[in-house]
Amino acid sequence: MNIFQVLLLGVVLVGGECCSHGFDDIGGHCLALHTEVAMPWEDARIYCQNSTVPAALAKMTSGKTIRALYQYITEFEIKGSFWLGASDAEVEDDWVWLDMERVNRGTPFWAIHSNIIGGWTHEPSGGKKENCLILDEQRLYYFNDESCLKLHHPLCQEL
Ligand SMILES: [Ca+2]
Ligand SMILES: [Ca+2]
Numbered sequence: 001m002n003i004f005q006v007l008l009l010g011v012v013l014v015g016g017e018c019c020s021h022g023f024d025d026i027g028g029h030c031l032a033l034h035t036e037v038a039m040p041w042e043d044a045r046i047y048c049q050n051s052t053v054p055a056a057l058a059k060m061t062s063g064k065t066i067r068a069l070y071q072y073i074t075e076f077e078i079k080g081s082f083w084l085g086a087s088d089a090e091v092e093d094d095w096v097w098l099d100m101e102r103v104n105r106g107t108p109f110w111a112i113h114s115n116i117i118g119g120w121t122h123e124p125s126g127g128k129k130e131n132c133l134i135l136d137e138q139r140l141y142y143f144n145d146e147s148c149l150k151l152h153h154p155l156c157q158e159l
Pocket of ligand 1 (some may be wrong): 089129
């Protein structure tokens with residue numbers, strides 16, 4: 001192997017596909033949108049964990065990633081809402097990702113909704129009845145708190 005072949009190999013290894021089979025690079029993250037199945041949040045968490053590569057329910061911490069994902073969903077005309085790896089089941093209104101990092105609040109993450117006095121606030125608004133996080137199709141794929149027992153698609157992320 002000459003120096004040029006070594007350099008070429010280096011480019012292929014560094015610049016090649018970063019995501020494993022079944023995952024797509026969306027905004028720099030390797031994500032898999034499992035529209036073929038729908039299940040409660042806890043089952044979805046295990047479903048992602050049981051992927052053929054190390055993976056978990058997805059974590060979304062930047063508006064840029066959410067925009068890229070929304071573009072992907074629009075482009076491929078994907079339907080349905082997706083579970084993300086966050087919950088406030090442990091302590092009500094204390095939203096944490098599976099790795100225990102706190103979930104960002106407000107814009108550009110959580111959907112807005114009208115409150116009973118006619119003003120606008122952000123989700124989450126479900127109190128103790130809604131303890132799991134979805135990317136909500138009905139809310140243009142912003143975050144919404146949802147009953148953990150509802151059936152949605154797992155959104156898995158390669159770790
Ligand atoms: Ca809650
Ligand atoms: Ca809600």
